Amino acid sequence: MTIDEGYGGMYPRLSVVVPVFNEEDVLPLFAERLRPVLDGLLVTYEVVAVDDGSRDATPVVLETMRRRWPQLRIVRLRRNAGHQNALTAGLHRARGEYVVSIDVDLQDPPEVIARMLAAAEGGGLDVVYGVRADRGTDSLFKRWTAESYYRLMRRLTGTAVPHNAGDFRMLSRNAVNALLDLPEDRPVYRLLVPWLGLPSGEVPYARAERAAGRSKYPLAKMVRLAFDSITGFSAAPLRVATWLGCVGIALCFVMGGAVLAAYLWGNVVPGWTSMFVALVFLGALQLLCLGLLGEYVARVFTSMQNRPAYVVTFDSAAPSSRRPVRVPS
Missing domain, CATH: 3.90.550.10 (Spore Coat Polysaccharide Biosynthesis Protein SpsA; Chain A)
Known part of the structure; x- marks a missing residue:
């Protein structure tokens, strides 16, 4: 014993x-x-x-x-x-x-x-x-x-x-x-x-x-427990970040194709709405992926401190x- x-x-x-x-x-x-x-x-x-x-x-x-x-x-x-x-x-x-x-x-x-x-x-x-x-x-x-x-x-x-x-x-x-x-x-x-x-x-x-x-055990501690459970027992969030990146790339290709088609048809309207939406979406996606990666890096850092x-x-x-x-x- x-x-x-x-x-x-x-x-x-x-x-x-x-x-x-x-x-x-x-x-x-x-x-x-x-x-x-x-x-x-x-x-x-x-x-x-x-x-x-x-x-x-x-x-x-x-x-x-x-x-x-x-x-x-x-x-x-x-x-x-x-x-x-x-x-x-x-x-x-x-x-x-x-x-x-x-x-x-x-x-x-x-x-x-x-x-x-x-x-x-x-x-x-x-x-x-x-x-x-x-x-x-x-x-x-x-x-x-x-x-x-x-x-x-x-x-x-x-x-x-x-x-x-x-x-x-x-x-x-x-x-x-x-x-x-x-x-x-x-x-x-x-x-x-x-x-x-x-x-x-x-x-x-x-x-x-x-x-x-x-x-x-208020809501904040319950959320922390859930997050520790996920990051401590599964790499699924990292895979989610990868899939989100793939979805983002696919959407960029679709939007690029739509812009090219509009240019070829001469239907180009100057504006910032589509560009603004695309930038916000991609920026949020990158921050989400970095945040998920950071959680795992933080666990490794804490473990290394011993x-x-x-x-x-x-x-x-x-x-x-x-x-x-x-x-x-």
Whole structure:
């Protein structure tokens, strides 16, 4: 096992990784729901709460909870690294034979974890996805964008991405180690996990409304996630740029032929409209192609920098460690 052995002690049967960012309102409610579920499983467990650079009272709430909940473990990042990187930090630190990732907003019910563990142990599965069978609490726009995202990802990546499966899933130690061995600087786990091709199953559940606080995934972050998904798993945008260039060249030939025919027929009317439209079209096409190419170059540049995706400043499982623990991206 490639589990961090620096803390000593026995490895728990189950680890629950919870990325947290400015969630002071919902954390007590989350603990009230999660702890009875985990205690009822009658297995050893740990809850790895990754504080992703929170700027509210979240660190204080977590410390208060840890005094009353010995299985709660706090991993604090120096700055906000983003949801997927916080999830990566939790996966690196989790020591369980099975690892569940779940958000703190209670839209994904903790009670489903028991069914996930039973499915994994009973079926010898490495991955168990929590699948949102009912998204009635989501807005029409959210449901439409989610449907479009999963359909597009399946078409572009050629991977059997489970429909309506977000970041609520259970992984075996074998699956976690396989993920951590991948050299991803911008991981998108809802695509990386299916890409592994490990034995998997699904557990359906009804998605609830956020228990408290505000969503930390606004439209801008959703678009960024979609763009990282596309550029990280497919070269299709580059091919789109190539095809757009071919279409542009074909249109230029057509327009050139029309201008030549008009000249031969003596029907040339001085004007700037056609020239203006052609220049704007070709200019926009070139900028689009350069932008798509730039996205891929930026990913290569970021990878070459080899900077850490996150910096851990505190881990309650290693209270004697004062120096920040740096984990490469």
